[in-house]
Amino acid sequence: MSPTPGTATAFSNGQQQLLAAPSAPTTIGRADKFHEALNRTLSWDLPQHRRPHEAAVRKSLKALKPPPSTTAADEELPLPPPFKIKMVEQITLLPRPRREKLLREAGYNVFCLRSDQVFIDLLTDSGTSAMSDVQWANMMNTPQAYAGSSSFYTLEAVVHDLFGFKHVLPEHQGRAAENVLFSSLVAPLPGCFVPNNTHFDTTEANVLRCGGHPVNLAVPEAYDTALASPFKGNMDVEALEAFIEEHGPANIPVIMITVTNNSAGGQPVSMDNVRKVSAVARRHGIPLFMDAARFAENCWFIQRGEPGYRGKPLRDIARELFSYADGCTFSGKKEALANVGGLLCCNDDALYETLRNLTIVATLYIGSILAQAMPAVVLLLEDLVAMARGLMEVTDQAYQEYRHSQIELLAGLLRNAGVPIVEPPGGHAVYVDAKRFLPHIPPEQFPAQGRRAALQVRGAAVQALTAALYGVSGVRGVEIGSSCFGRIDEESGAFVPARLELMRLALPRRVYTDNHLRYVAAGLIKLYQQRDSIEGLRRVYATKLLSHFTARFVPAGQAVQEAPAAEAAAAPAGAEESSYTSSSGDGFTSSDEEVQGKQQQQQQQQQRQQQEEQGQQLAARRAAVAAAAAAATHVA
Numbered sequence: 008m009s010p011t012p013g014t015a016t017a018f019s020n021g022q023q024q025l026l027a028a029p030s031a032p033t034t035i036g037r038a039d040k041f042h043e044a045l046n047r048t049l050s051w052d053l054p055q056h057r058r059p060h061e062a063a064v065r066k067s068l069k070a071l072k073p074p075p076s077t078t079a080a081d082e083e084l085p086l087p088p089p090f091k092i093k094m095v096e097q098i099t100l101l102p103r104p105r106r107e108k109l110l111r112e113a114g115y116n117v118f119c120l121r122s123d124q125v126f127i128d129l130l131t132d133s134g135t136s137a138m139s140d141v142q143w144a145n146m147m148n149t150p151q152a153y154a155g156s157s158s159f160y161t162l163e164a165v166v167h168d169l170f171g172f173k174h175v176l177p178e179h180q181g182r183a184a185e186n187v188l189f190s191s192l193v194a195p196l197p198g199c200f201v202p203n204n205t206h207f208d209t210t211e212a213n214v215l216r217c218g219g220h221p222v223n224l225a226v227p228e229a230y231d232t233a234l235a236s237p238f239k240g241n242m243d244v245e246a247l248e249a250f251i252e253e254h255g256p257a258n259i260p261v262i263m264i265t266v267t268n269n270s271a272g273g274q275p276v277s278m279d280n281v282r283k284v285s286a287v288a289r290r291h292g293i294p295l296f297m298d299a300a301r302f303a304e305n306c307w308f309i310q311r312g313e314p315g316y317r318g319k320p321l322r323d324i325a326r327e328l329f330s331y332a333d334g335c336t337f338s339g340k341k342e343a344l345a346n347v348g349g350l351l352c353c354n355d356d357a358l359y360e361t362l363r364n365l366t367i368v369a370t371l372y373i374g375s376i377l378a379q380a381m382p383a384v385v386l387l388l389e390d391l392v393a394m395a396r397g398l399m400e401v402t403d404q405a406y407q408e409y410r411h412s413q414i415e416l417l418a419g420l421l422r423n424a425g426v427p428i429v430e431p432p433g434g435h436a437v438y439v440d441a442k443r444f445l446p447h448i449p450p451e452q453f454p455a456q457g458r459r460a461a462l463q464v465r466g467a468a469v470q471a472l473t474a475a476l477y478g479v480s481g482v483r484g485v486e487i488g489s490s491c492f493g494r495i496d497e498e499s500g501a502f503v504p505a506r507l508e509l510m511r512l513a514l515p516r517r518v519y520t521d522n523h524l525r526y527v528a529a530g531l532i533k534l535y536q537q538r539d540s541i542e543g544l545r546r547v548y549a550t551k552l553l554s555h556f557t558a559r560f561v562p563a564g565q566a567v568q569e570a571p572a573a574e575a576a577a578a579p580a581g582a583e584e585s586s587y588t589s590s591s592g593d594g595f596t597s598s599d600e601e602v603q604g605k606q607q608q609q610q611q612q613q614q615r616q617q618q619e620e621q622g623q624q625l626a627a628r629r630a631a632v633a634a635a636a637a638a639a640t641h642v643a
Contacts, residue, residue, distance in 0.1 A: 089406055089409055100126040100481045101124060106124075106481055110478055114548070114560050115470065115544050117474065117483045118555065118556050118557070120477070120483065125477070125483045126481030126482060127483070128515070129485075129527065131485065131515075132435045132516060133181075133300075133513075135346075135515035135518065136341075136345075136516035137515070137518050138393060141396055142344065142345070142396045142400075146393050147389075149392055150388075151388060159391055161392055162177065162392065163175045166352065169329075170335065171329050172334060172353060172354055173356075174352060174359040175351075176350065176351040176352070176362055176363060180339070180349045181300055181339075181340070182210075182349075183349055183369065184350060184351035185213040187351055187369060188296065189201070189219065191358065193217040195217060195218020200221075200222050200258055201220070201222065201259070201262075202242075203224070203242075204229075204242035205225045205229070205265060205269075206263070206265070207269045208491050208492070208555070210263065211492070219260075223270075224243045225240070225242065225243060226242070227243070232272065232438075232440040233427075235431045237312040238274070238276060238280065239274040241280040242276070244280070248287055256291040262288050262294070262296070264281060264284055264297055266281075267308070267433060269435075272429035272438040273429075273432075273433020273511075275304070275305045278316065278327065278328060281328060282331055288333075294334065294355070294358075296336065297336075300342065304342070304410070304411075307321060307407045307411060307434070308434060309324055322402045334358075335352050339390070341435070342401045343401065344393075344400055345390055345394045346393075410434075410516065414436070417512065417527065417528055421437065421528055421532070424528070424535065427444055428440060429509065436511045441468040441472050441508040444468070444472060444510075444538060445471065445472060448542075449543075468543065469490065469509065470486050470490055470544045470546075472484075472510045472534075473485065475534055479530050480534075482512075482526075482527050487509040490555045542563060545560060546558055547560065
């Protein structure tokens with residue numbers, strides 16, 4: 008679905024109302040601030056049945072009230088973390104021979120390790136944070152209701168105040184919000200593009216699944232890992248303008264901007280850059296949506312490094328940041344400090360009706376199919392109040408200072424030992440540059456002989472590094488490189504590696520102490536001293552989309568005659584022994600180039616037919632949704 012001219016301007020009307028309203032007091036938790044947020048929520052031009060139940064929301068005020076921040080402004084001593092520990096979880100370091108055996112069984116993919124086999128888990132900061140006592144208390148006190156729960160209205164009031172968007176839809180996680188958004192806007196057509204500063208893996212996969220083409224337009228500095236520039240997560244505004252001119256606004260249903268830029272080292276985006284991207288989007292009538300998973304950390308970087316924002320409260324910075332967008336996707340598993348949950352927000356009334364209906368339909372498909380390997384996807388009423396409280400805590404100044412001090416600690420230990428990392432350190436993780444760490448392992452290699460000659464070593468350096476780190480220390484990081492973002496060029500058939508080969512060490516919030524991070528640094532420094540002995544890996548199994556979650560590898564130097572047996576053992580049950588499927592859908596079943604070419608042509612033809620059918624189905628579905636919405640409006 009392509010936006011009509013002026014759509015973005017229409018989307019921004021609610022933001023103009025918000026910006027015209029008096030700014031809220033900066034002391035979070037005071038009754039007058041909450042009442043102002045509540046009154047602002049009530050002032051939206053919403054149907055009566057959608058307005059929050061004021062009494063129910065006010066009932067939650069006492070439980071939601073956060074304590075005042077403690078800062079180091081008047082202190083001579085460095086402050087410790089702004090919390091104390093009430094509950095602990097046992098972790099166990101398995102013996103090294105056991106860890107190496109587990110690695111082999113997992114196909115050298117740390118995603119396939121069980122959590123109880125990991126000593127310190129830095130795979131992700133999503134859904135792994137420690138919740139506060141108030142979050143848990145609010146969850147225990149949540150009233151249960153099938154419809155009209157006060158939990159939603161409590162969350163809605165907080166989101167209206169902080170994000171400022173007119174419409175709020177709770178989702179079970181951020182990727183679900185992306186799924187609903189792109190299913191509504193992206194059509195499976197050859198000329199449908201979604202620009203972003205840099206797509207993360209799930210965002211890219213959702214665009215591809217809907218038949219669109221994700222386009223990364225980060226500034227050139229983003230790809231220089233040694234350059235200490237303050238806002239390397241920015242979008243290249245000139246490149247965006249040129250791309251729109253080349254392809255036309257009608258072929259760009261939405262522009263995304265990700266804060267912070269996860270795939271480019273967790274780098275922040277400046278307020279000035281967001282403002283300029285917003286101006287471009289509105290000039291061309293294209294809605295701008297923000298992937299706001301780590302918005303508060305981005306606001307901290309703006310506060311610290313952008314002129315005019317020093318000393319400005321984080322919540323005020325966040326309100327301005329969101330005012331330039333027409334909506335957002337948000338993972339509550341990051342900066343709502345919750346273990347599950349997400350948000351999809353927008354200002355446009357018609358788009359909201361479509362998104363709401365798709366969200367309702369999506370609940371038919373949410374089940375426990377991912378329970379074995381992924382977090383639970385069921386969103387409970389308790390999670391809504393946990394998110395509401397978490398949004399208040401994450402924008403607390405003292406919390407953000409503590410959060411970034413841990414990142415700086417780990418980065419400093421590695422930097423001082425010569426370990427190559429992305430500079431400056433990002434907001435939620437330290438990223439190790441695998442290209443500089445392991446220069447002897449290329450992102451792509453071709454075995455010299457054998458019937459598996461077409462199997463490439465993809466993302467070998469980063470996968471080898473993550474596997475080696477677990478082997479030497481029991482620490483789990485994650486690959487952000489060619490295994491995740493590599494692709495096959497449709498014209499030449501050549502493998503195109505990712506521009507960055509990074510290992511991410513993501514810090515769960517309020518989980519690990521500084522001594523845990525010192526242990527992580529010691530293990531990685533030891534590995535760096537032995538880096539020449541680390542061998543690359545060959546990928547032998549992968550799925551079409553998001554392959555890095557379940558991919559399997561074998562050592563690259565393994566004897567050719569032993570490879571088939573090892574690959575068969577590494578591949579999960581049910582995988583075809585004779586075929587290989589990459590993240591870009593390339594299939595190799597023979598070393599004969601002619602046969603491969605014919606197969607690729609057939610696959611491309613089938614994909615085009617499927618896209619045409621999907622386009623027709625999507626058009627019919629949208630027409631049905633629009634008719635249902637019109638009928639519902641008529642009845643109301």
